[in-house]
Amino acid sequence: MKKRRQSNVAVNLVERAVIAAQWRQNVATARIHALMGENARELVNQAGRVFFVVLGAAIQQRLSADRLELRILRGAVNATHDQAGVEPIDPVRRASILAGLEAAAKMLHELPHPALVCAACVLAAKLKNSDVCMSDFQKLIEGAT
Structure with missing residues (x-):
């Protein structure tokens, strides 16, 4: 009998649906904060969540690291990191983060929903255990290159 491959993040269907719904809300909230928000901490938090999931899904789909959207996302991740705590x-x-969110929104139409949900579950598991830091993003970026 063949062993079933287990994913890195074990969650049931209801948890996956809740995580996916929360993440979809993060996308809208992050764009609002990037456009007109004044709370830097919230901007960094919301945008970082979007970037992490889109980068994770892009890696799963083996998208080319030379894609314009991925290059914009890398710059936006750096801007988000520089903005943290300031x-x-x-x-x-703000302009760089907004450009990254726009690139992420464009990629959302191309990335399959299951890949996004899987990446969102990985993010939720990381956030449950600790904060996500720049090294986590660097691992994602290196995975895309």
Whole structure:
């Protein structure tokens, strides 16, 4: 009998649905914060969640690291990292984060829903255990190259 391959994140169907719904809400909230929000911590938190999931799904789909959207996302991740812990929001960083969110939104139409949900579950598991830090994003970025 063949062993069933287990995913890195073991969650039941209801948990997956809740995680996916919460993540979809994060996408909308992050774009609002990037456009007009003044809370830098919330901007970094929301945008970082979007970037993590989209990068994770892109890696699962083996998208080319040379894609324009992925290059924009890498720059936006750096801007998000630079903005972390800094008030007020720097206008240049805001523009970079907004560009990253727009690139992520464009990729959402191309990435399959199961890949996004899987990446969102990985993020939820990481957040349950600790914060996500720049090294987590660097691992994702390296996986895309």
